[in-house]
Amino acid sequence: MHLKTFMACAAMLIASRAGVAQWLNYPAPGVPRSGDGKVILTAPVQRLPDGKPDFSGVWSPDNLNYLTYLGADGTPMPMRPWANAVFLHRQATKGKEDPDATCTLPGVPRIDSVPNPFKIL
Numbered sequence: 001m002h003l004k005t006f007m008a009c010a011a012m013l014i015a016s017r018a019g020v021a022q023w024l025n026y027p028a029p030g031v032p033r034s035g036d037g038k039v040i041l042t043a044p045v046q047r048l049p050d051g052k053p054d055f056s057g058v059w060s061p062d063n064l065n066y067l068t069y070l071g072a073d074g075t076p077m078p079m080r081p082w083a084n085a086v087f088l089h090r091q092a093t094k095g096k097e098d099p100d101a102t103c104t105l106p107g108v109p110r111i112d113s114v115p116n117p118f119k120i121l
Contacts, residue, residue: 055120059120060117069087
């Protein structure tokens with residue numbers, strides 16, 4: 001009985017990894033590409049019919065420096081006084097009350113806290 005359970009779990013694990021790997025090189029339609037197939041990063045932002053930026057697609061973080069502070073490169077980040085107070089408090093308490101510390105959904109930009117691709121629909 002244990003061998004059957006183990007084999008079923010192993011098969012599901014292998015199948016799930018193969019499914020994830022298929023998205024890595026998927027050429028999403030509508031993305032501007034050069035002749036060699038690379039994405040043109042300087043192209044204008046794609047927009048939805050209502051004019052808002054289109055963030056749909058597969059995203060993969062390449063830098064986790066901005067995980068806890070968007071101004072990590074030294075750029076001053078304008079904050080409202082209450083937000084700055086929360087930020088300074090969380091720095092002083094080493095994030096003890098941070099929502100991510102209690103497994104609450106992190107949201108943007110913290111959604112990329114693990115270096116795995118994710119898809120926005």
